[in-house]
Structure formats: C-alpha cells, structure tokens
Amino acid sequence: MANSSSGDSVTERIVRILETFSAERTVQTAAEIGRRASLPSSTAHRQVDALVEAGLLERDDEHRVRIGMRLWELALRGSAALRLRQAAMPFMEQVQSVIREHTQLAVLEQDEALFLERLSSPDSGANITRIAGRLPLHASSSGLVLLAYASTALQDRVLAEPLVRIAADTITDAAILRRTLTDVRRLGHVVAPGSIEAVSTGVAVPVRDGAGTVIAALSVVLPRDAPTSAALEQLTAAAAGIRAALSADRR
Amino acid sequence: MANSSSGDSVTERIVRILETFSAERTVQTAAEIGRRASLPSSTAHRQVDALVEAGLLERDDEHRVRIGMRLWELALRGSAALRLRQAAMPFMEQVQSVIREHTQLAVLEQDEALFLERLSSPDSGANITRIAGRLPLHASSSGLVLLAYASTALQDRVLAEPLVRIAADTITDAAILRRTLTDVRRLGHVVAPGSIEAVSTGVAVPVRDGAGTVIAALSVVLPRDAPTSAALEQLTAAAAGIRAALSADRR
Incomplete structure (x- = not known):
C-alpha cells in the first residue's frame, strides 16, 4: 500500500x-x-x-x-457463480418443493463455504445462512462436504488451526474432523446435527461438474431431529441432475 | 483518462x-x-x-x-438488488408454479431494463432474457412498465431518440409509445405481443416499495397468442405481496 x-x-x-x-x-x-x-x-x-x-x-x-x-x-454477467447457479436452480426448486426446508448451494472460497443460493418456504425453520454469506468449513454441512473433497493442502491447513466452536455440537477435535471427512468421501454425504445451530441438522452432498470434480455442495437444513433419508435422496438426485446439466452446457 | x-x-x-x-x-x-x-x-x-x-x-x-x-x-452482500430479489423470490415462485412460463424481475438501470432474476420451467417457451442481461425500455414489457413510471426527463430522452426495431411488432413510433405509457399508468399493466420476439407476448406489472414508488417490473413471457388474464392476475397479486414484504422488511 x-x-x-x-x-x-x-x-x-x-x-x-x-x-x-x-x-x-x-x-x-x-x-x-x-x-x-x-x-x-x-x-x-x-x-x-x-x-x-x-x-x-x-x-x-x-x-x-x-x-x-x-x-x-x-459481477454476475460473466461469472461462473451465475452459470452454476442457473444450472442448479431447477433442481434446487425440486428439492425445496418436496422437502419444504431451506435448500442451499455453496462453493469453496478463501477457506470458507460461500453460499451462492438459498431457497426457502415461509414455513422453513431457523437458518443462519445468507446468500453471499459464508460459514466455516468445519462447522457447516456444506463446508464439511467442500473440505472432504478439497486439496490435502487445504485440509491440513484447516486441521492445523484451532477449530472454532460455533454451537455445542460443532466438531472442534482435529482427529474427529479427519474421520468425518473420510466418512463423507466414503458415504458421499454428511449429516451434521447441531454443528451451526442447536435446533438444526444440516444434510449435504457434493455437486460434481461434467469432469467429475466436486465444485459445490448442495444442502438442506432440517429441524434437529427430523428424519434425513428423504432429504438425502432428493439431494443426491439433484446433484446428479446438476452434473448432467453442466455436462450438456459445456462449450 | x-x-x-x-x-x-x-x-x-x-x-x-x-x-x-x-x-x-x-x-x-x-x-x-x-x-x-x-x-x-x-x-x-x-x-x-x-x-x-x-x-x-x-x-x-x-x-x-x-x-x-x-x-x-x-457485489451481492450489501446490495439493494439482493434485498429486492430476496423479497420477490417467494412470489415469483408462486407465479411460476401457476403460469409455468418464464417469470422475470427487472429494474431500471442506465436507461435500460436490467433483469435481476428469471425463473423458468423446462417446458417454458422461447425467451431472450438473461439474468444480469438488459433489454431496451421501449421494446420489452418490463421496460415499458419501468419507462411508464420513470421521470419525465427519462421519458423525453427515450422518446427523442430513434426507437430501434427489435422485432416486427416493436413500438418504433414515438406518439404510439407515449400513448402506450399513458395506458400502462392507467391500467397498471402492459401486454406487449411480439415486441421482442415474434413468437412471444410479454406481460408486465409495476412492483412498488413500501412508500409506493415503482422500483421494478415483474413480467411473464407467454406464447404469442396465449390468454393473458391468468398471468395478469398472478402478477398483480405477486406485486402486492412483494410490496408488503418490502414494507415489513424496512429498517
């Protein structure tokens, strides 16, 4: 300067x-x-x-x-964020119309989860997320998915730093976080109860581009003790749909 | 420079x-x-x-x-565009779910209609509009609404310049445009067949903020000869809902 x-x-x-x-x-x-x-x-x-x-x-x-x-x-006219969001929107609307809870799309940006889109219905529950807002990778379900598929350099960096407690059930132990990331890669999703807000459970899946690279996380925020299987099923189908749309869209 | x-x-x-x-x-x-x-x-x-x-x-x-x-x-985090879009989205989704055609939100920006949002379903028809894209005020249904409620200075500026023909039925005569703007203010809506694309009819209404100022246009793009009354009814109800949401949201 x-x-x-x-x-x-x-x-x-x-x-x-x-x-x-x-x-x-x-x-x-x-x-x-x-x-x-x-x-x-x-x-x-x-x-x-x-x-x-x-x-x-x-x-x-x-x-x-x-x-x-x-x-x-x-900012929007020529942006990758807009292209991803446009491809994702019809599938997000589908998830939202069935699950009726906050449906969110996040990308990795400067070591945090940056939220590109959020669809909500008037009867959706509590949710701290904002469009163009950020959440820590280790605490949000979207962040855990993004971190699980990130470079090992980024994972090591996050694991080496103090894991800030956002809510009572935030993962703050590096060994547990490392195990969670392995589970995410194995299962292809994460269920994170109370890690951001005590009253909510985040459920997230990876979104891949046409080449198979994870480029985003798709998530819903459920009431803490709600069943998660319908949400997981919807999210998985939506992620597959987005991937197909991105493949078709490539030039 | x-x-x-x-x-x-x-x-x-x-x-x-x-x-x-x-x-x-x-x-x-x-x-x-x-x-x-x-x-x-x-x-x-x-x-x-x-x-x-x-x-x-x-x-x-x-x-x-x-x-x-x-x-x-x-660009998004602190922007008026995001606030307006967030307030409008639930109502736009409602319109889209009933009418099943492109549903769009536009604002006046540098003498053009700038599109903040567009919702589409896979079976929606032709549409030239893009998010963060622009259309001329005299040619698009959104633009006609924005122009009808704009300052007389802006109206005079647009009317003094050549009115570019975008499609066969674009209004290119200043006297007809002036009369159309009067009709928009009297009726509270516009129906613009074939002004942008020969195969489509744009239908638009003004969106007002809590103070009653027109801040945006809400529109749907219908097939050229489709009936317009259901769309007008949905758009009018949505504009009223957005106005109420913006009033409640004021700080």
Whole structure:
C-alpha cells in the first residue's frame, strides 16, 4: 500500500471500500466508509466519488452511499457463480418443493463455504445462512462436504488451526474432523446435527461438474431431529441432475 | 483518462476491464482483455494482475482470466438488488408454479431494463432474457412498465431518440409509445405481443416499495397468442405481496 499512485494499490483500496458493506450495513456515508476501511478521509471521499461516477457505488438523496446495480451486473454477467447457479436452480426448486426446508448451494472460497443460493418456504425453520454469506468449513454441512473433497493442502491447513466452536455440537477435535471427512468421501454425504445451530441438522452432498470434480455442495437444513433419508435422496438426485446439466452446457 | 496515476482513472480502467466479460465471453487472456478494453498491453497485464491478486478476477491453469467469486460476493452482500430479489423470490415462485412460463424481475438501470432474476420451467417457451442481461425500455414489457413510471426527463430522452426495431411488432413510433405509457399508468399493466420476439407476448406489472414508488417490473413471457388474464392476475397479486414484504422488511 506504500505507493498510492500505482494501479494495484487503488485496486486494494477499492476492495477495502467494498468490504465495508454487508447485509447489516448496506448504506454508509463516505466518512464512515473511510473510517471502516482505514483510509484517510480525503482519500475515502475521492475514491468513493470515483466509484459513484463509475456506477459501482450509488449515492442517495441524503448523500449516503450503497453498492451500485452496475457492480452487481458486472459481477454476475460473466461469472461462473451465475452459470452454476442457473444450472442448479431447477433442481434446487425440486428439492425445496418436496422437502419444504431451506435448500442451499455453496462453493469453496478463501477457506470458507460461500453460499451462492438459498431457497426457502415461509414455513422453513431457523437458518443462519445468507446468500453471499459464508460459514466455516468445519462447522457447516456444506463446508464439511467442500473440505472432504478439497486439496490435502487445504485440509491440513484447516486441521492445523484451532477449530472454532460455533454451537455445542460443532466438531472442534482435529482427529474427529479427519474421520468425518473420510466418512463423507466414503458415504458421499454428511449429516451434521447441531454443528451451526442447536435446533438444526444440516444434510449435504457434493455437486460434481461434467469432469467429475466436486465444485459445490448442495444442502438442506432440517429441524434437529427430523428424519434425513428423504432429504438425502432428493439431494443426491439433484446433484446428479446438476452434473448432467453442466455436462450438456459445456462449450 | 489522462492521468493514469489518479484513483479515478484506475477505477474507470477496472470498469472497462470488467465490461469485457459477458455471458458469451466468460474467459479471456490478459492480452484479449487489453485489446477489448483499449488499454496498452503492459497496463492491461499489470491491472489484471492486481485484480487477480485482489480476488476480483481469477486465473485458471491455462493462465486465462475470469470474473472472481470474490467480486460476486462483494457485489451481492450489501446490495439493494439482493434485498429486492430476496423479497420477490417467494412470489415469483408462486407465479411460476401457476403460469409455468418464464417469470422475470427487472429494474431500471442506465436507461435500460436490467433483469435481476428469471425463473423458468423446462417446458417454458422461447425467451431472450438473461439474468444480469438488459433489454431496451421501449421494446420489452418490463421496460415499458419501468419507462411508464420513470421521470419525465427519462421519458423525453427515450422518446427523442430513434426507437430501434427489435422485432416486427416493436413500438418504433414515438406518439404510439407515449400513448402506450399513458395506458400502462392507467391500467397498471402492459401486454406487449411480439415486441421482442415474434413468437412471444410479454406481460408486465409495476412492483412498488413500501412508500409506493415503482422500483421494478415483474413480467411473464407467454406464447404469442396465449390468454393473458391468468398471468395478469398472478402478477398483480405477486406485486402486492412483494410490496408488503418490502414494507415489513424496512429498517
């Protein structure tokens, strides 16, 4: 960050500015953005002006700033996330219509499970997940699936670090986590009761692309003691359908 | 663009780089990006490297570049598009399950209709729309609704320019377009047969926020000569539901 006139440091600054926005904080002043991004006030104001000018941020009547529709458009238009999500949606809708609980699609991103999509019905139960939100790999059912099929380098990295307890039943013991990952690969699914929320059980399966590589996890969030077999059956069929759609879609 | 060391020109450059990606062009080399963004090769390579470093672009094994999952995440996490889409989704699913044709949500963005969401079933008919894609305001049913409730300044701008013919029945006469917009406001909906594709009829209604401001258009694409009354009824009910959800959601 030393040389503020070079292109890459401006890029970093833009990322830091965008990172100050969240689901809980969708509107900010330029001064607040500067404080939260640890940027000098004049730099923050100048950079926010440039981002508003480019349409990546938008300013409202009260001079507050939010994420611009143009950024959303540029991010989605050519993105792998959108292609995967489009291929997955009809199958996710099918799962959701039968199971009637939160149905979710997640990918591995920077050592966490990043949620691309969530379908819910008004009567679905508790769920901490948000679209474009993240959960730790060792704690969520989606994360456990993604971790099970990740590189051994990533697995070793996660296993070497402290496994943070999210709920009473989060796996926090490295040996148990290692065994769980072996089980996921053997069974082709995971059932994770109470690892994120005491009242829920996550059930997840891997989603493979046409070449057989695991590229995502498909999951449902059930009430803690609900039977899991119908959900597993639906998820497995959906993952097979997505794989076939991705194979057909390849160019 | 003269001063390449200033923050705003780097911002413009980043936007130009992101704009080279599209649904048809999701993977490019840095050299291709430079050519398409009209940037000197060294500048393009350096800026692409910075964007890859920041996670906004990703590089594959063959050194080609695509839109990064991180950009998608930053764009969505704090965005109004995501909030609107989340509020709209259950109602869109309801419309889709009854009508069984493409169901779409669009907003006004830079004088065009930008599509935030599209739900389809395998048996839905022809449809040119893509998520994060755009259509002209005067030609699409969504666009006609958005234009009808837009500022008079925007209406005058659109009416003053040539109205491009997209299909045989696109409205290309300014006087007819003006009358159509009046009808949309009076009826609260539009039926646009063959304006985008000869084989389809678009049916759209306005979506209002809690304060009553039109913020989006909800539409279905029917086969050209299909009856429209069931779709209109479903769309109107869905728009009312979305408005109520947005009112309840306000903070």
